[in-house]
Amino acid sequence: MENMNPESLLRKAQALGDDIKEMESIDVLGAYHQAQMKMKANRRKQVYSLIMRYAAFLTLPLLITSLVLGYLYFHEPELDEKYAEVTAATGSVIHYELPDHSVVWLNGGSTLRYPTVFHKENRNVTLKGEAYFEVQADHKRPFYVNTPSGLSVYVYGTKFNVAAYEDDSNIETVLEKGKVNVIAPDRSTIIQLMPGEQLLYDKQSKKLIKNKVDVYEKVAWKEGKLIFRNASLNDIFKRLSRHFNVDIQFNNKSGKEYKYRATFRNETLPQILDYLAKSAALKWKTEEAVQQADDTFTKKRIIVDLY
Known part of the structure; x- marks a missing residue:
């Protein structure tokens, strides 16, 4: 070291x-x-x-x-609407309830089309034929009955009858209770009806005629009754044709006019014809239904002659 x-x-x-x-x-x-x-x-x-x-x-x-x-x-999206369609076979009456709980009686040979869910602003249905409505009251959503001719009826809640058969010359609205508004096809004429009033719209002349009527006569069909008050044979046979689902051909060979007052409930068609023949020279014959080439059958046909 x-x-x-x-x-x-x-x-x-x-x-x-x-x-x-x-x-x-x-x-x-x-x-x-x-x-x-x-x-x-x-x-x-x-x-x-x-x-x-x-x-x-x-x-x-x-x-x-x-x-x-x-x-x-x-901004609620506009969804595709779904519709339901109900048809009453000729000679029948259908009774059912709509989505808003309004009740409808649909007469034979009639069709009603309606959305499965009604709009928030209104309730629209389309009628071909005849129907009696008991509409649930809703003052925020009017209930519209539209017909093929363009005539519409709107209410907020009431009882009324609309007859709009395509083969009829008139469209008829009859009010039993409440108040209805009838809109003409021109969309500018609106007529209000009170209970017991009828409005007839002539499809050819476009005229509107308001009358007082026997409401029960006009709506008794929903109970299975046929009521005639001062009715012509033409009108009677037209209603009998729908009620019994037959084709009635009426030939007025005499040119005479007859008016009838009667009520029928359970009578058969031959019984009714016998009753009518008591005051008029009526004769009739029946042609049975025939099977056609497409396997469908024609209606039974009754030819009535007035001498």
Whole structure:
């Protein structure tokens, strides 16, 4: 080992003491905590940055979804409407309930078309033939009965009858209870009916005629009754044809006019013809139904002659 003089040893000892003092002056625990805080701060920055990136990624679809839902809420989409159609076979009467709980009697040979869900603003149905309506009152949603000729009837809640057969020359509206408004095909003429009134619309002349009538005579068909008050043979045979599902051909060879007052409920067609023949020279013959080439059958046909 190299010999060192006292002076050299003293300098080394002094240098070693200075190094120890410098080491002792370092706050190791504080430095450790400071390093930990820096690491946590850096980690928070990284997490915040990551969250912001995810938030930006998620916010766009969320914003789009919110906008779509808001639009749908304030602008309801117009969905395709679904309709139901009910037809009463000739010679029958159908009784059923509409979606708004209004009740309808549909006469033979008639068809009613209506949406399976009524609009919030109105209730529209289309009638071909004859029907009696008991409409549930709803003052915010008028109930419209539309006919092929363009004539419409609208109410808010009442009882009335509409006869709009396509082979009839007239469309007839009769009010039993409440109030109805009849809109002519020109859409500018509106006539209001009161209970006991009838409105006839002539399809050819376009004229509207309002009369007082016996309402029960006009609506008794829904109970299976045939009521005639001062009715002509033409009118009687037309109604009998629908009621019994037969084809009645009436030939007035005498040119005379007869008016009848009668009520029938369970009588057969021959019995009714016998009754009519008591006051007029009527003779008739029956042609049975015939099978056609397409396997369908013709209606039974009754030819009535007035002499």
